Amino acid sequence: MKKFLLILFLLFFTLSFIFPMMLYKWYTSRIEPPQNKVPASLVVEYSDGTPLYTPKTVWIDFEDIPNLVKDSIVASEDKRFYQHSGVDLIGIARSFFVILTTDSIQGGSTITQQLARTLYLTTERTWKRKIKEALIALWLEQNYSKNEILELYINFVYLGNGVYGFPAAAKYYFNKTLEQLKPVEVAMLTATLRSPEHANPLEELNADFTKTVLRKMMNEGVITNAEYENALETLSSEHARNVNIAGNMFDQDLFWMVVVELKELGFELGDLRNGFRVRTTIDKNMQTLLNKNIDKTKMAGLIIEHTTGRIRAAYGLGITSGRRQVGSVIKPMYYYLAFMGGWNKNDILEDKPITIGTWSPQNFDKEFWQEVTLENALIYSRNVPSVNLFMALGQSKVKNFLKNTLMVDGYYPNDATLALGTLETSLVDVAKGFEPIFNGGIVIRPRIIEYVKDRNGVIYYSYKPEILNVVKPPKDFEARTPVEASVLTMQLMEKVVTMGTGKSANIPGRKIYGKTGTAEKNAWFVGGDGKYLFLLVKDGKDLTGGRDVAPVWREIAKNTEIGYIPISLPVSKKMPSTEKKQVEEETVLQPLSPVDEESISIPDESISQTTEKADTEEDIFNRVRSKSITSDELLNVLKTMDSDKQREVLSRINEIDPDLASQVYTKLLGGGEF
Incomplete structure (x- = not known):
């Protein structure tokens, strides 16, 4: 009998003490530190580092958490938090009793157990999970202080709508910091713990749970009777139910532009949610201007730096992938080609009725001027003369130039209507043109992305201009360089704004270059200066770019620096001419901003001996192919050339090694040489 009792005692001792200890040691030996389990979120920022949208996980140190928040949680969720060792036996007994009498799983989890569940487990309501939860809770209590556990809980507990932690929830649901929360708002967040998706402050069920929390807060002395009564009155009022989440709203289209580009750069969104920080190129002030002045259901806007490709603001539909007909904003693109081909501003174009196949293009005013200069054809956006120019250049050549030189993607018609902008494309592609x-x-x-960093500050991607193409005059269009053609085109676009169809975009005291566009279902204005391109489009019928879009463009642009930054395109003082088309005296170009032309012909003394030996362009290109020349050496070589030659050489380098070409181009921009 004694032997039997001894065996029974040893069995009881093993089951009661040794086995649980072995189970605890075995299970907890594999637990990661809670800091590694943080449900962090991808942070997306404006170019100045401020949040583009509120991240759904925000950390606040324990000493900075208001006592009202701490005490509310303890009073409501676990009033014996500072007495138990992670598992509340009284709570477990109550839970066990409910299970036996109702066949349902009842709560009874301590704050520590809830933290264990949030960081390590699923929400399945089973005894297996309860055992794991208890083991992890005991481990947390053994390795962390009560204040550290409460700090982790307040920062990481789930509060619905993808929001983790009270600091982030305060911002998400009320647009406030924890310090700014009133007792009723703290109670509303605490009540959310009961059912984060169904009882958060945006749901009606939250009110009933909040009343229970407020009563517990009063009973535990967290708030006074007067504060309790006042909170109940506030809760029942319409104002309290109007939860302010306006400060958390963000432009989803802009966010997904970031996501798409991240994928293009090889990032997986799921991996980036582990605390990565994405700094965008978006200027907060410019973005705010677009947000406030554009109805995104009817308009879309894009502001971009044309020398770097940085998108500074984007709002509305169809920024990167939409298809709209571009109307007359297409015209400067092939006028640019015409100037490279030797056409002059004073060349005469016919403005008489014409028919091409079954198509008879019309001017907007339904009138014909008989003859018009090329200059006035663009300034006043005359359709018929522009079609005549388009046909003289060659339909296939213009189409090829737009697609393969200017890199404008989209749907191209297979007829001459392309001359008047029946091309359907996105704002980004118009910007490329x-x-x-x-x-x-x-x-x-x-x-749109400046850089990508992980939570430790390690840079995974950093922006540099990516050259898609360097314009080279097509065959039979080599009378002028691209720079010279740019200056001529810009001179006309300046007059579009000062005296032509774009007068409504003119801002006194600023120099703006632009073009209107009108299509069947939308209207455009594209304008810019020495740094920015600002594209604005409005959808609808019976619209014109000059009347319906340019005034809105002006109101937005006048609150930016657009128009103050001069164009700087240095060209030779003596323009080339051809036998077919003699350049008129008034079209001989001077630099739009002063350039010391002698200085660009003097070799830089810092050129290395190795680079000096590469005395022919072919030598340079061979060294690029063999990767035996650095970007700094190339930079020094390019500094000895004028602007046109720089572009010619850079074009060849870009064909051989695009990455090296981007590096050199970035350095040229940084030094103001380009």
Whole structure:
């Protein structure tokens, strides 16, 4: 009998003490530190570092958490928090009793257990999970102080709508910091713990749970009777139910532009949610201007730096992938080609009725001027003369120039209506078509991401201009360089704004270059200066770019620096001419901003001996192919050349090594040499 009792005692001792200890040691030996389990979120920022949208996980140190928040949580969720060792036996007994009498799983989890569930487990309501939860809770209590556990809980507990932690929830639901919350708002967040998706402050069920929390807060002395009564009155009022989440709203289209570009750069969104920080190129002030002045259901706007490709603001539909007919904003793109081909501003174009196949193009005013100069044809956006120019250049050549030189993607019609902008494309692609006109011949890929860092500050991607193409005059269009053609085109676009169809965009005291566009279902204005391109489009019928879009463009632009930054396109003082088309005296170009032409012909003394030996362009290109020349050496070589030659050489380098070309181009921009 004694032997039996001894065996029974040893069995009881093993089951009661040794086995649980072994289970605890075995299970907890594999637990990661809670800091590694933080449900962090991808942070997206404006160019100045401020949040583009509120991240859904925000950390606040324990000493900075208001006592009202701490005490409310303890009073409501676990009033014996500072007495138990992670598992509340009284709570477990109550839970066990409910299970036996109702066949349902009842809560009874301590704050520590809830933290264990949030960081390590699922929400399945089973005894297996309860055992794991208890083991992890005991481990947390063994390794962290009560204040550290409460700090982790307040920062990481789930509060609905993808929001983790009270600091982020305060911002998300009330647009406030924790310090700014009133007792009723703290109670509303605490009540959310009961059912985060169904009882958060945006749901009606929250009110009933909040009353329970407020009563517990009063009973535990967290708030006074007067504060309790006042909170109940506030809760029942319409004002308290109007939860302010306006400060958390963000432009989803803009956010997904970031996501798409991240994927293009090789990032997976799921990985980036682990605390990565994405700094965008978006200027907060410019973005705010677009947000406030544009109805995104009817309009879309894009502001971009044409020398770097940085997108500074984007709002509305169809920024990167939409398709709208571009109307007459297409005209400067092939006028640019015409100037490279030797056409002059004073050349005469016919403005008489014509028919091409079954199509008879009309001017907007339904009138014909008989003859018009090329200059006035663009300034006043005359359709018929522009079609005549388009046909003289060659339909296939213009189409090829737009697609393969200016890199404008989209749906192209297979007829001459292309001359009047039946091309359907996105705002980003229209911007690509204008970039080389404004910067002298470089097509840069528009980008919205400045850099990507992980939570430790390690940089995974950093922006640099990506050259898509360097404009080279097509065969039979080599009378002028791209830079010279840019200056001529810009001179006309300046007059579009000062005296032509774009007068409504004119801002006194500023120099703006622009073009209107009108299509069947939308209207455009594209304008810019020495740094920015600002594209604005409005959808609808019976619209015109000059009447319906240019005034809105002006109201937005006048609150920016657009128009103050001069164009700087240095060209030779003596323009080339051809036998077919003699350049008129008034079209001989001077630099739009002063350039010391002698200085660009003097070799830089810092050129290395190795570079000096590469005394022919072919030597340079061979060294690029063999990767035996650095970007700094190339930079020094390019500094000895004028602007046109720089673009010519850079074009060849870009064909051989696009990455090296981007590095050199970035350095040229940084030094103001380009």
